[in-house]
Amino acid sequence: MAIDFDAIRRDYPLETVVAKVVQLRRSGANKVACCPFHADKTPSLVLYKDQTYHCFGCGAHGDVLDFVAGTQRTSISGAIRYLTGGNAPVLDEIDQQRRAQEMRQREAAQAKHAQDAVQGARSRWQRALPVDGTDNAYLTRKNVAPYGCRREGDNLLVPIFDEQGLIASVQSIPPEAGGKKLFHAGAPVKGGTFTIGDAKDGPVVIAEGFATGATVQMATGHLVVIGFSKGALKRTAELAAKRYPGRAIVIAADVNGVDEAQAASDAVGGRVALPDLQGADGTDFNDQAGHYGLDDVAAVFAERSPLPLAVLSPADWHGKKPPEREWKVEGLVPNHQATLLTGAGAAGKSLVSQLLCTCAGMGVDFLGIRVDRCPTLYITCEDDNDELHRRQQAICDGLEMSLSATRGHVHLLSLYGEMGNELCTFDEKRTLVTAKRYREIVQTAIALGVRLIVLDNTSHMFTGNENARSEVAAFVNLANAMARDIDGAVIIVGFPNKAGDSYSGSTAWENQVRSRLFLETPKNEDGVVTDPDYRVLRNEKANYARKGTEIGFMWKNGTFVLPPKAEGGAPVGHQFSDQHAWYALTEIDRRWREGNPFSASHIASERFIGTWLQQRFKMSRAAASAQLKAWGAAEIIVSEQRNSNSKMMGLRVKKWPDQPCGSSAEVNR
Known part of the structure; x- marks a missing residue:
């Protein structure tokens, strides 16, 4: 039996289908929209009453099936399956004959009209x-x-x-x-x-x-x-x-x-x-x-x-103002680029990635950082649907929103246990060949209107040689192409190497991406984790923003949150809560080890510890000064010369107070 195309066009009106992809507005007797088939800044796509469309910018035209085939990047038969769910209406023999006769009459009338x-x-x-x-x-x-x-x-x-x-x-x-x-x-x-x-x-x-x-x-x-x-x-x-x-x-x-x-x-x-x-x-x-x-x-x-x-x-x-730089996450994730996110196992990369997707999808700040609201897609190859559910529930609870509110904004995809998750392969000449999974992801993202994708992780999606510069560069360029195709951004989740570098394999990972983020659980100078709940997300490469931007946050009830503050922004407790104290001391220790220590002197300007405490914890100058005096009296921090080759004086953590109670090291990677 033949497919009843007229029934499909009747049951799936063009205007309804198009409105799910682009925003329509009325123009005279017709509806118009920006064309999805080319970079259209002013509406050039016109929908006519006869259930057809035409773009006066790129020339695209057709009916609802042509529109779906174009936007979904599929065939007409694929468009029929997309619209009908595989249950396309069909014509019996009598209907076919009647429709064929009507078609011949219509075509003859149209030909006569065109000839006239x-x-x-x-x-x-x-x-x-x-x-x-x-x-x-x-x-x-x-x-x-x-x-x-x-x-x-x-x-x-x-x-x-x-x-x-x-x-x-x-x-x-x-x-x-x-x-x-x-x-x-x-x-x-x-x-x-x-x-x-x-x-x-x-x-x-x-x-x-x-x-x-x-x-x-x-x-x-x-x-x-x-x-x-x-x-x-x-x-x-x-x-x-x-x-x-x-x-x-x-x-x-x-x-x-x-x-x-x-x-x-x-x-x-x-x-x-x-x-x-x-x-x-x-x-x-x-x-x-x-x-x-x-x-x-x-x-x-x-x-x-x-x-x-x-x-x-x-x-x-000449005479044109440069366009403003676009960010998906201000200062961390640039638009139209692939960003690399790395971190040791159990640091919480998957959790922070799913949290980021939720914040961007819902338009709420990501751990205090402004985001560009857009539909998002988080893809994992290592966690099943149940784990995604548990994690998402904790994230939504932390953000004080319901799971139902995320519909249409946040999308999750588990490829756990599936074969063929590589985005590309390399032939005998080591030339990149895009794989089916890459095309499936791009097509799905475009259909959902997704503008931010997280690919978790490189172990499954990159099957090339991570020590081969050309293969790494080709893969990153493929991720950049994905960002371009969805008119958004892509985050690639990777791993550090055994030597302790913040990324594994060829330096092409570092050189090819425009932004690279590193998630860690900070350790003191003895290599001991001082607070298993505390995390730092740092921008270790930033072509388009200031390098070294970092966010400090805590694990709590299955999600990540900023350290708590009381009303008015002052830290919880008398001067510091235990968690705040450990956070501050960890940062002092990290700066000492990296050669850029805080200073006890206000003359040191940007290195002055008092200014940092005031800004980070919304403390008064008196409260910050009192806290520093208390630490100094207890010899928790001391001011010393950085090394024999430098006259720089800086603050060092001399001894650590007791570890705060209530910590939990159980964090999903």
């Missing part, structure tokens, strides 16, 4: 009058030659030819600035072009509209093929490459159609030419000619060897 529309367009062209010189207001305003166009009243009439060289439609352009350009109703425009100039050699220029094409032809003498929209640039370029084999293809882009122009150029191995407006108003080459003349336009198209790579010119940024 083409004849109507041709009749308009025949009735139109020739343009004498530049007596048309539009041509005068644009300062271009008519190139065989005609006039219909005050409007300019531009012919649109099919592949056989016959007129298929016409475009009517009003004289006033901002007037609406109209194609003949019902006549096909797709695949239609208008060629101006007769150069037998040299490059072929592809342009969006008539004024741009005419300007370029007048400036360069090149053959110009006009496609009538930026969405048609790629198709027009491919047609020109077939029609004029061996000739270079140059795409004359408008400044608001660079992406479409680049796609067209990539399709035919051409190059993109951008108008050099030098800060002046305008968007295209006609505007450039109006400001600086035709010679200035000709200079842009001057013959040069096409570059095999898309090189940027800083001059193109």
